[in-house]
Amino acid sequence: MRLALVARQIFEVDSRQGRPAQVAYDDWLQLWGSTVLVVTTENVPGQRVREVKGQVFGVVVRSRGLGGNIMAGLRSIVGGEITEYTQLLEEARRHAVDRMVRNASLMHANAIVMMRFDSAEIGQTMSEIVAYGTAVVLEPAA
């Protein structure tokens, strides 16, 4: 039921843009079941960009708890890797990429090109990670 609703929405949008419903249906079948490729390059070898969907991003702000910050503070006394903050950034990276891919999937894109990360600090204990790129529809180059 939900599947048919999504398909109908896609076809209606495409038909408003002057694309035949059958072409839209073929596109939908091709996209359905494909993963969203995320690359930092502008081009993908063997593929060409058929359609640019627009910017796509995933934003997250994460923080360690009081215990984690205390442990990180103690660990910084002797130096070395602060594993608590490594974990924090790794989790934030995954979270941001997941949100970005989900947004790209919502836009019916099958790839994100020129993906970048940006980071900032909020309130000295919170880490902000932004993953962004351009959502596109790739197809095999002729």
Add this chain to the structure above:
Amino acid sequence: MLRNVVIAVSAILTCVGIGLIASGVYTPGWQALVTGVIVLIGTLFERWRYRRIEVASNGRWQRTDEQFIDPTTGDPVEVMFDPRTGERRYVAGKSRAAKDPAP
């Protein structure tokens, strides 16, 4: 290890606070008790994890080529993708040697 030390110290601080209050030393007792309880709760119930690394995933998940080494455990992790929802999932991966044995 370090987490256990912090938990132990905060638990001792909490006990000391209770002891001081019981023996009539109120101001330092309350200070020790409140500090100990806050650190104890903040350490025990810290929500730092976003999503656990799963052991396996069911059929609707598709394997992607994306892999990485989890910096916490040092184990390889593979990324699975659900095309219906756009959701990603992280599962414990096999080492390259195990997947591609030498001929």
